[in-house]
Amino acid sequence: MKLLSAYSITLLTAMAAAKLQITLPNTHTEWEGGSMESIKWKATEESRNTLLSIELLEGSDPNNLNTVTTIAEKIPASSMQSYFNVPNNLKSSKNYSIKLVDDNGEEYYGQTFRLKGSKDTTSKKEASVRTTKPNVSDSSKEMVSQDQASSVSTNEQNANKSSSANTSAVDSKAMHKNASTANAAVCVSSSIAAIFGAAIAVAAGAMF
Structure with a gap:
């Protein structure tokens, strides 16, 4: 217990003596690839005139940390904030740490702190899974238009057939009428010829 208390006092003393203290990001922070993040720190009066690299x-392993990238250089400590894309x-x-x-x-x-992979990569994966839905409304309209066109064409064909049939019927009636008229004319001519022949015979008998 005495050892723990001594350690705590030493840690607090070291933090108080530090010229700079990073406050963000911390253990509750989570960064995400492709986002703009803030880096914040506190600076003592004597350290505010210095320049920092981040x-x-x-x-x-705290004793074997790898430098991923240099975020910024020659940043005034007095600004106490920087940004990272x-x-x-x-x-x-x-x-990760700063x-x-x-x-x-x-x-x-x-x-x-924690850092998640790029959100752009996730979006690309989601986009590759998506499929394009057919436009049912446009397809239905096209089918209706085709059906209407087919119906109009059928009606026109039926009308043409009906007109042809009517024309044929009229022509047939006209032919029958003409034939009847011709037969009647032949009969009249025959009757006239018979009457004329009878008249000649009567006249000849009277002469003798």
């Missing part, structure tokens, strides 16, 4: 680290190609990990280095070479480390 580095992104990754690794589970997280690349899309960073791997997902819960062991390191500040002042122009005197002193290093300050932040807490570990």
Whole structure:
């Protein structure tokens, strides 16, 4: 218990003595690839005139951290804030951290935080799964239009057939009428010839 208390006092003393303290990101932070994230720190009066470089680290071993990228350089410590456009190609990990280095070479480390892979990659995967739905409304309209056109064409064909049939019937009636008229004319001519022949015979008999 005494050892724990001594350790806590030492830690608090070290934090109080630190010229710079990173406050964001922290253990509750989660970054995402493709997003703009904030980096914040506190600076003592004596350290505000220094310039800082900001580095992104990754690794589970605090004694063997890998530098992923240098986020910024020559940032005034007095600004106490910077921004980082997280690349899309960073791997997902819960062991990322931030390191500040002042122009005197002193290093300050932040807490570990989580970083998720790119949201753009997820969007591309979702887009590749999606399928385009057919436009049922347009298809239905097209089918109705085709049916209407077919119906009009059929009606026109039926009308043409009916007209042809009527014409044929009229022509047939006209032919029958003409034939009847011709027969009647022949009969009249025959009757006239018979009457004329009888008259000649009577006249000849009277002469003798």
